[in-house]
Structure formats: structure tokens, C-alpha cells
Amino acid sequence: MKKSNDFEFDDLQGLLRFGYGKLTDSCFMLLNIANVEAAKQWLKTAPISNAVTMDSPPDTVLQIAFSVHGLRILGIGESIISDFSDEFIYGMTRNENCSRRLGDIGRNAPERWEWGNDSVTTMPHILLLLYAKKGKLEAWRKTVEDERFSQAFQLLRQLPTSNLGRFEPFGFDDSISQPTIDWTYRQSTDPHERDRYSNLLAVGEMVLGYPNEYGQYTARPLVDPKKDHLATDLPDAEDDPTLKDFARNGTYLVLRELGQDVPGFWQFLDKASDSKPKKREQLAAAMVGRERNGTPLIAEHIPGISRKDHGNHFTYDLDATGNHCPISAHVRRANPRTGDLPGNITDVGIIGFIRRLTKILGFGQKPEEDLVASSRFHRLFRRGRSYGNVLAPEDAIKPDIPAAKHGLQFICLVANISRQFEFVQNAWIANSKFNGLHEEPDPLLGNREPLMSGESTDHFNRPDPSGPMQKICHLPQFVAVHGGGYFFMPGLRALKYISALPANGGNRSS
Ligand code: HEM
Structure with missing residues (x-):
């Protein structure tokens, strides 16, 4: 070696x-x-x-x-x-x-x-x-x-x-x-x-x-x-x-120089949460897939990940329906953390063998699982730097907040632009049809332009284990490309x- x-x-x-x-x-x-x-x-x-x-x-x-x-x-x-x-x-x-x-x-x-x-x-x-x-x-x-x-x-x-x-x-x-x-x-x-x-x-x-x-x-x-x-x-x-x-x-x-509308982001979330700070925070975390301090949303639900540990050693296998971390959340889209065999194949013995075989042969696999299969072929090494300042949500929602420029000089390093950056940006981030979802591109990065068919792309759906799906419509554009x-x-x-x-x-x- x-x-x-x-x-x-x-x-x-x-x-x-x-x-x-x-x-x-x-x-x-x-x-x-x-x-x-x-x-x-x-x-x-x-x-x-x-x-x-x-x-x-x-x-x-x-x-x-x-x-x-x-x-x-x-x-x-x-x-x-x-x-x-x-x-x-x-x-x-x-x-x-x-x-x-x-x-x-x-x-x-x-x-x-x-x-x-x-x-x-x-x-x-x-x-x-x-x-x-x-x-x-x-x-x-x-x-x-x-x-x-x-x-x-x-x-x-x-x-x-x-x-x-x-x-x-x-x-x-x-x-x-x-x-x-x-x-x-x-x-x-x-x-x-x-x-x-x-x-x-x-x-x-x-x-x-x-x-x-x-x-x-x-x-x-x-x-x-x-x-x-x-x-x-x-x-x-x-x-x-x-x-x-x-x-x-x-x-x-x-x-990619990406301008971020920080007041626009928090003001929209505030309205969608009836100006309740806790709800606002939860909605923001659901869109990103992590809390502001980095804790992954599935931390409480996956054995071995503590809330304190930013924990990067997890998959979404035990949260297939997105009850804890929405399927559309930015981090889940940008890296669905799937292996070569999608889904939770933890069974052993003869049942495990049959399940693996059916997956390998492609039976019983939903078409949308194809798109997120094998995330190892689509990883990015991110090296960007931000600009502007961090605005606390409480300040960002004030109506008289002075205009200022904020954003990210997004940089990633890859050996294959098309299979890595362009695939992630297109299939996982910009595409409103993703992993069984419709009308939902990345909640942070979507441009909200309707499709050529007229279908809208400004939705964000958040499953709620204790009630009906929470649907948010008319998301404005929060991030714009400047170069x-x-x-x-x-x-x-x-x-x-x-x-x-x-x-x-x-x-x-x-
Ligand atoms: C202004 C634009 C963006 C913002 C505010 C943003 C924000 C974030 C945040 C807060 C995280 C979680 C923290 C972390 O894992 O480091 C994250 C992760 C990530 N983002 Fe973004 N991001 C932006 C643009 C992009 C773009 C354009 C891409 C790719 C084309 C991207 C790809 C990723 C990836 C791959 C991860 C790691 C996911 C994981 O492995 O769990 N991001 N981003």
C-alpha cells in the first residue's frame, strides 16, 4: 500500500x-x-x-x-x-x-x-x-x-x-x-x-x-x-x-459568484412561520438539512450521532421518506449519501441475499432511486469563501435593514466537470423533478422559473410525521448567479x- x-x-x-x-x-x-x-x-x-x-x-x-x-x-x-x-x-x-x-x-x-x-x-x-x-x-x-x-x-x-x-x-x-x-x-x-x-x-x-x-x-x-x-x-x-x-x-x-438575498430569505421564512421564531428556525433548518450550528436533522434519530457532534457519518437510509430531513433539503440533494445499492440493505442471511440480488438486477427499484444512486460518482470538494456579513435572523427581518451585498464565491474542485459539478448542479440542485419530488428544485438555490410545460418550480414540501405534508408555495429566489x-x-x-x-x-x- x-x-x-x-x-x-x-x-x-x-x-x-x-x-x-x-x-x-x-x-x-x-x-x-x-x-x-x-x-x-x-x-x-x-x-x-x-x-x-x-x-x-x-x-x-x-x-x-x-x-x-x-x-x-x-x-x-x-x-x-x-x-x-x-x-x-x-x-x-x-x-x-x-x-x-x-x-x-x-x-x-x-x-x-x-x-x-x-x-x-x-x-x-x-x-x-x-x-x-x-x-x-x-x-x-x-x-x-x-x-x-x-x-x-x-x-x-x-x-x-x-x-x-x-x-x-x-x-x-x-x-x-x-x-x-x-x-x-x-x-x-x-x-x-x-x-x-x-x-x-x-x-x-x-x-x-x-x-x-x-x-x-x-x-x-x-x-x-x-x-x-x-x-x-x-x-x-x-x-x-x-x-x-x-x-x-x-x-x-x-x-460561481452567488449573490444571497439574506433579508429576503429570512423575511419569507418569517412570514411562512407566522412570525414565530422557533417555527422560522425549524423551517430554515428543513430547507438546509442542518440546523444553523451544523447539527444534521436526523441526528436524534440515527444511533451514534449526537446533537453536539456535527456528525458527518450518517446516511438517510433510515429516513427514506424525509420525515426528519426533507428529501429536498439542500444538503440531502447535494449529497444523497447513497451507496451502489440504494436503500437500507442491512438484512443478512437468505433474505438479505435475495434482497441484494433483486436490487442488483434492478427489480423492485423505483425509477427515481436511479437518479440518486451511487453518490460516490458525484462528489465535490468545496473550497469557496463567503462575502458580506452574517445577519442574525432577528435583524434580517427588520423592514428597514440597509441594503448590503452578501454571497458565496462558490468554488469546487473536481476531476470531471460534467459528472461531478454539472451533474450535481443540474440533476440534484436545479431540477424540480428529483427523487420522486415535483415542482421542487433546491429550496436555497432554485431560480423559480416555470418549466417549459408551464409547471411551477417554487414549492418546498416538508413531511410532518404527526400530520399532513407541510407545503410551502411561491418561494422567491434567494440566490442569484453573478458570474x-x-x-x-x-x-x-x-x-x-x-x-x-x-x-x-x-x-x-x-
Ligand atoms: C449561496 C449558495 C449556497 C449556500 C448558502 C450553501 C449552503 C450550504 C450549507 C449550509 C451546507 C451544510 C454545511 C456543510 O456540509 O458544509 C452545504 C453543504 C453542501 N453544499 Fe451548499 N450552499 C450553496 C451552494 C452550493 C452549490 C452551488 C453546490 C453545488 C453545486 C453546493 C453543494 C453542497 C454540497 C455537496 C454540500 C455537502 C453536502 C453533504 O455532503 O452533506 N452548495 N451548503
């Missing part, structure tokens, strides 16, 4: 391993390249942090990712570009169908975005992420923005971020559930051994160049070092030793390759 210190953490950008929670101050910059040569010179010595563990967290960290336009401008040739995924190449706003599937219509429509909706003018070439301990950001920014930086780049936009601790602006703890990466290959990807939900995920689900949950390597650019002498220093491709792996130790970074894009966050050897590309383009024979 590989040991975790065998892993090439020195070639991986740190964000793939650390959330940098102790570096409370951050600055996210969207840059355009103004001078290609100056940009490459800056990249050569840019102090990008790797993922090697240190005795104590660093004071400052810099991370970098490129849009496809950025890679092209820096001279990455089409032979490499064309081996990236289509989603990365053609982008988040690639066509109307894609926008509809991602929920980017109505107020979320790309035409209304502030950046990222036009490949020529508003899609940045580079995303720079700066993190620093409290009070150290300004100095860090000055160090990063040296003279060469100013020649090389133009600031297209600085994305707002602020330090809300573990919380997001609606007031919920948003630093709990993340997959654990199986750096030491402890877990099999064989479906027969993986029928239960597990939080441990194959490295190749997040990092390119390694086997994923299918036991396969995600398609990515491989380079022949005989034809491209610069590629000699790139890592070897594990699945083809004659080739070098441009993407190994890299990942895709998905960024977004797909980026590639390279390994550090690939970054060196990029910075060494000749002025008239790379990927040429020596």
Missing part, C-alpha cells in the same frame, strides 16, 4: 489538500494577461504553495488556475487543449441548453452576469487566490503584485470575500461535509465491495492523472516527450509510460512547463 507521504504533494497545489481555514483573509483576483512574456516571467517565480504538510500553517498562500483562454494566450497548443474536457474548453455558458440545465435562466441568465459570460471580454485568463492570516493580506498582496506582475496582468475584477468564520451569510455553518481523499489507496473501487455509502474517495475523483472511482483515468492531455522537448520534466503518465502527463496533480476548478467559469489548476511541474513555453507557441518538436 502507498503511504500518504509517497504521494507527490510537492507537485500539487495546496488547495487540493487544505481549506486554509486558518488563513481567514482572502482575495480572489480575475486577471487578464496584458503582456504574455511578462506573464511567463512572473509565473516562473510565482510563490505558489504546494500541498506538503508543514509543522504549522503558513502565514500566506497563493494559488493559481487558468481558463482555457489563458492557456491559449500563454501558448499552450491545440494538441493539448483539445484533450481537456469539452466543458472546460467550451465553458459554463457554452449554449442555451447548458445554461438551462445549470439553472442559469431568468435572473441567473448569463446575459445578466457581471463576468464570465463572454469569452472575449469578460472571461478572465487567470484566477489568482490569495490567502493570509488575519491582518497580513495587504502586505501579501503587495508582495505578489510586484513590478513584473503589473506589466503582465490587468485586473479584470476582484471578487469580494470576507471572513465569516465557518458560516455563510444566511447564518449556517458551511464548513462541515467534505469527501476524504484516499491518498493511500485504502479503499477498493470494486462495486461489489462498495455497496454502502463511504466518504472516502479515490484520488482520481479530484486529482487528474490517478484512477477514479471507476478504477479508470479521466481523459486529459498527455504529451509525447519525443515531439515536445519541454515536456521531459512533466510527470509520467501512469497509464501510458511512453507519454508525459500535463494534467497530473492538476484539477478543474469551478467558480462563473471553469478553470484548470495545474500541478507545479505543469506550471513550470507553461512558464517555459517559447514566445511563438509551445508543443513543438525539438
